[in-house]
Amino acid sequence: MGSYIIKRIIISVPLLFIISFLTFVLINLSPLDPNEVVLQAQGVPQITDELLEQTKEELGMNKPFILRYFAWFIATLQFDFGNSYINGKPVWSLVGPAFLNTLKLTLVSSVVIIFMSILLGVICALKEGKLIDKSVRGISFFLTSMPSYWLASIIIWYVSVKLDLLPTSGMDSYKSYVLPVVVITISYAGIYFRNIRTSMLNNLNQDYVLYGRASGLSEIKITRHILRNSLQVAVSIFGMAIPIILSSTVVIENVFAWPGLGSLSVNAILSRDFPIIQAYVLIIAAFFVLFNTISDIINAAMNPKVRNDL
Template identity: 80%
Template sequence: MGRYILNRVFIATPLLLIISFLTFVLINLSPLDPAEVVLQAQGVPKITDELIVQTKEELGMDQPFIIRYFDWLIASLQLDFGDSYVTGKPVWSLIAPAFLNSFKLTFVSSVVIIIMSILIGVICALKEGKLADKSVRGISFFLTAMPSYWLASILIWYVSVKLNLLPTSGMDSYKSYILPVIIITVSYAGIYFRNVRSSMISNLNEDYVLYCRACGIPEKKITVHILRNSLQVSISIFGMSIPIILGSTVVIENVFAWPGLGSLSVKAILSRDFPIIQAYVLILAASFVLFNTVSDIINAAMNPRIRNDL
């Protein structure tokens, strides 16, 4: 198992380096001069060529591209993403609390999504082809197709404005989580439960299920065993749900004024705050690689054949 973990880490390391390089390249391909952006953010009334050259020297932008990349990479490994062009504050001091707020929402939503997906997936698999199965799948298709911002607006109007039951914005208490978590769960549980359902149906048709029933093993024990085998297929999907949700909360965070990465990234894009954008992209990409690696390790721990085949 230790050898498998080392191999997965070895594979993930060059992937992260490639992602960091592409992130730095894409930002630097912008037609806007970063030095000019800095001066505009500082409110300089008249931007001259001399000021641009001086700003580039101060920020190290006059160095060759590859040197600037390695300087940025080494600093990023120390969680030093530079200073914001707009506020002048260290990027980490802005992005760390925003990341924590987004992760709280993402974690709570992921737990709810996983629980709901497993419950609904098991019920639909056991009721395959019956009214309950068809009804749940039909409703899930309808809800998944609904735009999240539209559903969020409807819930805010009805639950928060008309009934005055829940807050419309912020994260002041546990009540602030309810509406955003509902929206995210509706958007993703309808997708993930179908994976559990299909995997369960596939395992229900295996020979070991027929043998267990012939031996008189209680149906509950058989269902638990089938679920355990089915979840081996779904672990990778569930593991990737966290970075997927983390990267897709932009709309929800802006609708509910949630002070997270999504809100911060939108503000950074509108104000052309490149250091924050670079940090945001790098953190999201790293989270995808990290959770994919962790999912593979969990799968290998549950299924020895995976780590033996490596």
């Protein structure tokens, strides 16, 4: 098992390196001149060639591309993403707090999504073809087909405006989590529970279930074994749920005025603040690689056959 973990980590390192390079390249392919963006943010009334050259030297843009990349890459390993083009503050001082706020929302939402997915998946699998199974699948299909911003707007209007029960924005207390978590859960639980249901149904037709019932095992014990085997398939799905939710909170954060990474990235894109955009893309990509590696390791721990495939 130890050798498998080492191999997975070794594979992840060059992948992160490639992602960082592509992130740096894509930002530098922008038709906008970063030096001009900085001068415009500083409110310079007239941008001259002399000012552009001076700014280029201050930002290190006069150095060769490959040297700039390696200098940036080494700095990012120390969580130094440079300074914002707009306000001159260190990028991590802006990204760090926003990232923690988004991570809090993501973790709470992920726990609720996993719990609801397992619960609904088990119920629908055990009641296959019955009214409750058809009703849950129909309602989930209807809800997940709704755009998240539209669903969030409807919930805000009814719960916060009409009933005046919960806050519409910010993260002042635990109540601020309720509406964003509800919207995120509705958007994703309806997708993940179907995977649990499918896996449960596949295991229900296995020989060990028939032998267990013939041996007189209770339905609770049999269901427990089925669920454990079904979750092996779902580990990869749930393992990737956190980075997927983390990267998709942009709309939710802007609707609920959540001071997170999504809101910060949208503002950075609108203001062309390239260092913040680079940090956002790299952090999201790193989370995808990290949780993909973690889910593979958990799968290997649960199923020894996976270890031999690497």
